[in-house]
Amino acid sequence: MEYDALIVRTDFGDEGAWEAVLRELHPEFRVLDRDGASTEEAWTAYRDDEDLSVVFLADRHTMTSPDRALLALNLGWEDTSTLDPTYYQDLVDHPEPRELRVMPGAVHSVHVNLQLANMDFAEFADEAATSPGGVVHPL
Numbered sequence: 001m002e003y004d005a006l007i008v009r010t011d012f013g014d015e016g017a018w019e020a021v022l023r024e025l026h027p028e029f030r031v032l033d034r035d036g037a038s039t040e041e042a043w044t045a046y047r048d049d050e051d052l053s054v055v056f057l058a059d060r061h062t063m064t065s066p067d068r069a070l071l072a073l074n075l076g077w078e079d080t081s082t083l084d085p086t087y088y089q090d091l092v093d094h095p096e097p098r099e100l101r102v103m104p105g106a107v108h109s110v111h112v113n114l115q116l117a118n119m120d121f122a123e124f125a126d127e128a129a130t131s132p133g134g135v136v137h138p139l
Helices: 015-024 039-046 060-064 085-093 104-115 121-129
Strands: 005-009 029-033 054-058 070-074 099-102
Touching (some): 005 104, 015 060, 015 104, 039 054, 039 070, 054 060, 054 104, 060 070, 070 104, 099 104, 099 121
Parallel strands (some): 005 054
Antiparallel strands (some): 070 099
């Protein structure tokens, strides 16, 4: 279970799109249904889970976009807007990204690398920023 990615399905408008997402996912994942949950609600619900560093949302964008990219939420993200720049200038200038899009075929790799601390969320965000469509693609 430690290496099973958590997929939170928040959009139920297109069962065919959901089935397409499932076909592309690595077999080690678990799904929770939260119809209509917002990004903020999902982040708040799972941010204190010590066994997770990321949660993936199958949201409206996932179901309507041709690439079916899921929204990855960085559960270790912290709001740096209230930090004193005198002591935390680097964090204020370069805050950790809170979210990014991930192709279903890359979900397992992103999840495992974050769980093992082989990579951090910012590295995946950098990868997404330079890839087609601004999403993390499978290797």
